[in-house]
Amino acid sequence: MSPDVIAAPVPDGMNPELRLHQRGRAELEFLAAQRAALDPLRDRVKARIEASPEAASWGEAADPEIGELRAAAERALAGSAEPGVIGAALAWGRGRLTPRAVAAFEAQREELLELAQAPDPAAITDRGDEVVPRYWKYEFHGTTGGWDGHEHMGFVHHELVYRYLLVPAYGDIFRQRGQVAAAAPRTEYAAICDLGCGTGQYTLKLAETYPGARITGVDLSQASLRYAQRRAADRGLTWDLVRAAAEDTGLPAGGQDLVTSFILLHEIPPHALRKVFAEAFRLLKPGGDLVFSDVAPYRERSAYNAWLDDWDAENGNEPWWRTTATADLVETAEAAGFTEVRQQPLGPGNYPWVTIARRPLERKEPT
Numbered sequence: 001m002s003p004d005v006i007a008a009p010v011p012d013g014m015n016p017e018l019r020l021h022q023r024g025r026a027e028l029e030f031l032a033a034q035r036a037a038l039d040p041l042r043d044r045v046k047a048r049i050e051a052s053p054e055a056a057s058w059g060e061a062a063d064p065e066i067g068e069l070r071a072a073a074e075r076a077l078a079g080s081a082e083p084g085v086i087g088a089a090l091a092w093g094r095g096r097l098t099p100r101a102v103a104a105f106e107a108q109r110e111e112l113l114e115l116a117q118a119p120d121p122a123a124i125t126d127r128g129d130e131v132v133p134r135y136w137k138y139e140f141h142g143t144t145g146g147w148d149g150h151e152h153m154g155f156v157h158h159e160l161v162y163r164y165l166l167v168p169a170y171g172d173i174f175r176q177r178g179q180v181a182a183a184a185p186r187t188e189y190a191a192i193c194d195l196g197c198g199t200g201q202y203t204l205k206l207a208e209t210y211p212g213a214r215i216t217g218v219d220l221s222q223a224s225l226r227y228a229q230r231r232a233a234d235r236g237l238t239w240d241l242v243r244a245a246a247e248d249t250g251l252p253a254g255g256q257d258l259v260t261s262f263i264l265l266h267e268i269p270p271h272a273l274r275k276v277f278a279e280a281f282r283l284l285k286p287g288g289d290l291v292f293s294d295v296a297p298y299r300e301r302s303a304y305n306a307w308l309d310d311w312d313a314e315n316g317n318e319p320w321w322r323t324t325a326t327a328d329l330v331e332t333a334e335a336a337g338f339t340e341v342r343q344q345p346l347g348p349g350n351y352p353w354v355t356i357a358r359r360p361l362e363r364k365e366p367t
C-alpha cells in the first residue's frame with residue numbers, strides 16, 4: 001500500500017512531491033493536534049483578560065506599557081490553571097517537534113534527498129563562520145540545534161514543520177508574504193535584496209511579483225540557503241545567495257533598488273536592528289526603497305493579542321520579539337538616513353506590519 005494513501009492538501013509554496021511515511025506523518029500530526037487541543041484553554045484565558053477593566057484600558061493609553069498589561073493580565077488570571085497548562089504543553093511539544101521532524105526525514109533520507117538537495121551549493125557565497133553573531137545561535141522557537149541544527153534543516157523546517165504544524169495552526173501564512181511583496185512602492189525593480197531570506201518563501205513571492213528583478217537572498221543559515229537554492233531551481237529561477245549577517249552583508253554599496261525582509265527583525269537584538277537599517281541604506285541606490293515586514297507593535301494590538309504576543313514570545317523562545325514590537329522603527333529608519341518613512345498594517349490584527357521608506361536621492365548624512 002502506498003505510504004501516502006490519505007494525501008493531505010499541499011499548502012501553497014510547498015513541494016507537492018513529498019510523500020511522508022505514515023509514522024513520521026502521524027508523529028507530526030499528533031504534535032499539531034496536541035497544540036490545537038489547547039484552543040479551548042486559550043479561549044478561557046482570552047475571556048478573562050478581555051473581562052478585566054484594567055487590561056481594557058490598554059487601548060486608551062497614549063503610550064501603553066506592556067509590563068503593566070502583563071501585570072494586569074496576571075491579576076485577571078490569578079487562580080487559573082490555564083496559562084501554566086498551556087505553557088507546559090507547548091514546551092513539551094516544542095522539545096519534540098524538531099527531533100521528530102528530523103527523524104521523519106532520516107527514516108526516508110534517500111528519497112527525500114531527491115527533493116531536498118541543493119543543485120549547486122558551491123554557488124552560494126559564504127562569508128564564513130566568523131561573521132555569525134552569537135545571538136543567531138540561539139534556538140529560536142525551540143528549533144533544536146538552531147537554524148543549522150541539521151544539514152537539511154531548511155527542508156525539514158519548511159516542508160515538515162511548516163506543513164504539519166504551522167500551516168494547520170495559522171492558516172495560509174505564505175499569502176501574507178505575497179501581500180508584503182506587493183506593498184512595495186514601485187511596480188518594477190531591477191535589483192532586489194531579501195535580508196534573512198531563509199528557505200526563500202518570501203523570496204519566491206518577490207520573484208513572482210517582480211519577474212524582471214535580479215534577486216539576492218542573504219541569510220546566516222547554510223541549510224536554509226541550500227534549500228532556497230533548490231526551491232528556486234525547481235521553478236527555473238536563479239538567485240544570488242549569500243551567507244552573511246544582514247547587518248554586514250559584504251555586498252557592494254548602492255547596487256539595490258529594493259531592500260526588503262519578512263520576519264527577520266524580531267529575531268535580532270536592538271543593536272543589530274539599527275545596523276540592519278544602516279546596511280539597507282548602504283545597499284540601496286539613491287531613490288531606492290526599503291520594505292521591512294515584521295511583528296505588529298504591541299501598541300497596535302488589542303489587549304489580548306498584545307498580551308498573547310508577549311506571553312508566547314517569553315514562553316516560546318523568542319528573545320527579541322518584545323524589543324522589536326516596542327521599538328520605534330520610524331525613528332530607527334530616519335536615524336539610518338531614510339526619508340518618507342511610513343508604516344501600515346496589511347492584515348487582521350495589524351499583521352503583517354510593514355515599514356516602508358526611501359533612500360533620498362541626495363545623500364543625507366545619517367544622524
Ligand SMILES: C[S@@+](CC[C@H](N)C(=O)[O-])C[C@H]1O[C@@H](n2cnc3c(N)ncnc32)[C@H](O)[C@@H]1O
Pocket residue numbers: 136147177195196197198199200201202203218219220221224244245246247261262263264267268272
Ligand atoms: C523567521 S525566518 C524568516 C525567513 C524568511 N524571510 C521567510 O519569509 O520565511 C528568519 C530568518 O532570518 C535569519 N536570520 C536571523 N538573524 C539574521 C541575521 N542577523 N542576518 C541574516 N539572517 C538572519 C534566520 O537564519 C532565518 O532564516
